[in-house]
Amino acid sequence: MAKNKRDIDLKVKQDELESTAARLFLSLGYDGTSMNRIARELGVAPNTLYWYYASKDELLVAVLNRQMSQALVRLPAIVDKSLKEKMAWALREFEQSRELVTTVHARLEQSTVLREWHDQFHRFVEAAVIHTLQADGVTQERATMLATVGTFLVEGLLAHPHSKRQHEAILQWFADSALPA
Amino acid sequence: MAKNKRDIDLKVKQDELESTAARLFLSLGYDGTSMNRIARELGVAPNTLYWYYASKDELLVAVLNRQMSQALVRLPAIVDKSLKEKMAWALREFEQSRELVTTVHARLEQSTVLREWHDQFHRFVEAAVIHTLQADGVTQERATMLATVGTFLVEGLLAHPHSKRQHEAILQWFADSALPA
DNA sequence: TTTGCTCTTGAATGGCATACAAGATGACCG
């Protein structure tokens, strides 16, 4: 009972930490946000964060999972839309976290936790895309390749600023080229 | 004359600095390479580097230009090859500097010099791709869009490890989809 | 009241990019 209460408090506190960290990471960037800054914002000592997370990278992973689970809530709304609309949706979702996407890729080599998170995430996303494509009659081998391409296009559009029209044109072209007429 | 000699020494010294910096950046990564480390390797004081370059980012830009001009030497060998072969070549060239590509993207927001270099580089590459596509009868508007897509595919393949076969399949599919049959 | 767990902190460590002012070197000019 008491043990249980403690567990609840832990979750509440973690949620508080992660939401503050998320806000700062998104506005100032990962490198632009020091553990000191996060702690100050929360009114705690900097090293308090290290009781909850072993490193800044692990805090980032927690924030990423948080962002992802929030996106998953909105996922059902587009499951029966077209491939193109699904990709446009993903693009809009990620645009909120643009900064973080680049950061993750930059830190892949240096952080094991981050690399594991990244790989798992890619597997998840690509499985979903492959499933969609297969439902449209694409062979598995081809769907696998196209899923990779689709991912690259979304990542590219995130990393480099382009107009809505350019997004539109690229996604349209991809959908047309990927699916049989 | 003497003034001239100094200028020569300057270039020589810069070349020495940049080749050492390049070697370390490529093997240890940008973040993994401290100015201190570069200086130690060269047998000079750390702040000596700041006489030649205003910041670590400017040193990175110099290294990037160095890498690029080395690649440009090898460019003529593939000017008359197919689009697919050109992209495969670019991929091979960049693989040497994989680490740096991600670093550049990660630091775009924080470093003006780097962003300028990056934007200029993209304009250069995309102009070249557009030119190639137009020579194959693609309209300018379409070529512009395809150049962006091609760039994203190369960047994606660089950032994420894939087998030679996957590279091959993706590039082949892109060439087929981009060019009229 | 004592034991032990959970959480927080003060104080420190070693590293980092970078700034500044003082020196060394060597070329030119009188």
Added chain:
DNA sequence: CGGTCATCTTGTATGCCATTCAAGAGCAAA
């Protein structure tokens, strides 16, 4: 030859960073 000036190098310092460690506070169970 002596002095002046630009070029290059360095010693030293600053303020930041992520992270560590040992000491404490608060509170539950025994």
